[in-house]
């Protein structure tokens with residue numbers, strides 16, 4: 041049977057210039073990648089500390105296969121709870137300075153699974169979100185059925201107004217990202233946590249892009265700002281600085297017990313692979329000792345931002361390794377991305393609905409393995 045509406049919908053997407061197609065990548069996500077047989081400088085990976093393909097991590101992953109195989113072939117609540125899951129969780133809890141931790145098969149699943157389990161559509165609870173929160177945080181909030189309020193991006197005055205407006209709700213969950221995935225800017229975490237405490241709201245912080253990069257030994261932005269103990273629930277992913285796959289949530293022991301009982305994204309899925317857990321335990325050791333890589337990454341980011349701004353490009357308020365280059369129209373962004381590809385640079389266009397229409401952009405994300413000459417090449421092409 042042909043599904044008639046599919047071609048109609050696809051044509052609509054195409055006409056609006058928003059059709060997504062997949063590129064065929066033939067190498068690991070290093071600073072240089074091979075796509076469709078050609079080599080590019082890769083400015084589109086979250087492999088921030090350049091650990092993808094690390095030999096020590098590789099050996100750890102391989103050695104565990106002998107003991108556990110590739111999968112537990114079961115949910116954690118049935119026969120899928122392996123001792124290596126618990127080992128990883130206690131390491132992550134310690135790293136994030138929290139009582140307990142629970143791992144999920146992906147960062148997306150963690151956000152959806154935690155938020156939708158915690159909140160319900162009961163009249164006395166609500167969720168308060170930064171407008172630019174990641175899709176996975178929005179999807180969790182929507183799935184919860186709870187009332188959702190949004191405040192202006194990173195604007196603590198706007199957050200306070202919403203907190204005042206929602207004072208009738210007994211349970212308030214306030215959710216933000218530490219480094220925003222498309223803008224690269226920071227939530228002012230001191231003010232954020234102060235407001236959450238003042239208005240008796242529960243705080244959730246998604247540290248997907250800051251874990252490994254900021255804070256002591258890469259503990260994240262809450263550690264960097266000294267407010268780790270003021271964040272109630274800390275979420276992260278293994279897919280970025282750890283260059284693996286999987287997500288995790290850290291908080292109280294009660295929170296973890298509750299999620300084991302109530303989080304459908306945890307209960308109704310096969311446990312995260314033991315191979316990933318073994319790799320993550322090794323990746324931790326390396327991440328903690330990666331000050332030089334962090335230093336290099338931040339220096340490269342500062343240099344690139346200064347050079348782009350000097351050429352007149354708008355990089356919004358980035359303070360990190362994620363550098364947006366706003367191009368204003370979808371057509372412009374497509375054109376620039378195409379030109380970059382022709383010049384051997386892989387930095388795809390980011391378009392709506394991922395970002396607002398008037399802020400279509402090229403999103404540069406840097407890896408500690410990039411060199412100054414990679415940066416220079418990008419600058420020359422942008423010139």
Ligand SMILES: Cc1ncc(COP(=O)(O)O)c(C=O)c1O
Pocket residue numbers: 146147148149151174176217221246248249277278279285286287
């Ligand atoms: C802020 C944020 N949270 C969560 C996720 C989802 O993580 P994962 O890719 O590990 O599923 C992403 C990923 O792109 C993200 O940017």
